[in-house]
Amino acid sequence: MGELRRLAILDDYQGVALSMGPWSRLPSSIAVEVFRDTLKDPDALAARLAPFDAILAMRERTPFRATLLARLPNLKLLITTGEKNRSFDVAAAQARGVTVCGTPSVGAPTVDIAWGLILGLLRNLPEEVASLRAGGWQTTVGTSVEGLTLGVVGLGKLGSRMARIGAAFGMKVIAWSQNLTAEKAAAGGAELVSKAELFARADVVTLHLVLSDRSRGIVGAEDLARMKPGAILVNTSRGPLVDQPALVAALQAGRIRAGLDVFDEEPLPPGHPLLGCPGTLLTPHLGYVSTQNYAAYFEGAVQAIEGYLAGKPVMELTA
Structure with a gap:
């Protein structure tokens, strides 16, 4: 494990991530940057994400395949909202020493x-x-x-x-x-x-x-x-x-x-x-988009970061 310096929150279409999560619990040394758009071009996406050592992805909006993970040399912690994410190559992440965590969700x-x-x-x-x-x-x-x-x-x-x-x-x-x-x-x-x-x-x-x-x-x-x-x-x-x-x-x-x-x-x-x-x-993929679910997602993301920093990952995903 170790320290984290930069966190990217991806695909925050509604611009609500920062207001719906307890981000103030994170150490002030972690810089948080939110992106509201989805990049499809692999080169542009890799260039955007390369500086970050922690990334929070919103469901499958941005897949993390082996090809993308190989272009993220600084990445240490990858979090998905929800208990699992089929667009993540967890085995490839683990092979690169990246910890992958999920978050709780609420209801259906x-x-x-x-x-x-x-x-x-x-x-x-x-x-x-x-x-x-x-x-x-x-x-x-x-x-x-x-x-x-x-x-x-x-x-x-x-x-x-x-x-x-x-x-x-x-x-x-x-x-x-x-x-x-x-x-x-x-x-x-x-x-x-x-x-x-x-x-x-x-x-x-x-x-x-x-x-x-x-x-x-x-x-x-x-x-x-x-x-x-x-x-x-x-x-x-x-x-x-x-x-x-x-x-x-x-x-x-x-x-x-x-x-x-x-x-x-x-x-x-x-x-x-x-x-x-x-x-x-x-409708624009609203199935999981509710205030209760988002609150659980972002609380879980903060817990995942806290667990990583303490050397005790929570809801860690394995291949």
Whole structure:
């Protein structure tokens, strides 16, 4: 371990990191610098980060692969908000003597956003809000949640919460994932069905899978084609779970609707095809963005720095 002199806080889009964390507990000898933009160019990113011996990354906004880590000779401590980060090459960091730590998180705020997207689309809230502001009144007829079928793809921590809330709304809940059993589905309040049946039966399909080589593109053109006309696909997990060109085509054809909080490329660039698709409710990856979660993140980051300085790392990540 040892001393730290410069801390970089990355990708603070809202400009809230310094006001939401107990940074005053850190030694005055540590200079803290906040960056509010995400650099995609590897040379510019390496040049920006090279002087720092401690870096706090906000989720996967800036990945730390072996190629980047090799260009950061001063780095001693790398922190991710949250308990883990699949965009970090932890083994490469450890090989370079870099300590990698996580932070606590609070609750499951992604579930809030998922239901916000579902309810917003079912009741046509974006259209009605725009109409009201333009002087209109009751221009659409929405759909109630009760009696609809919720299809949950991935019945883990978040998927199980989605299933319970769906049942509380009076929905029929069905579920599928590659390793899901009938017993586990029943325990989560859902009926196990095949992938094809889920996409054909569900009025709302919500995705709750970890992105991996096995799950990348797991929702393809055939799955989207099976969906009922006007059915809703909700993705608050990771953009690459869905074949994006197939999704754009289905949306442009007006066959389905989509509530999306995550995208293949983030931040979503101007002119991206999804921005012009009808039948969508799009949010800028707000799933984990809550005051409670941010407070836990930044408290955990300060604790990680304090632990490193004391020679006792906390929530250390290992390969």
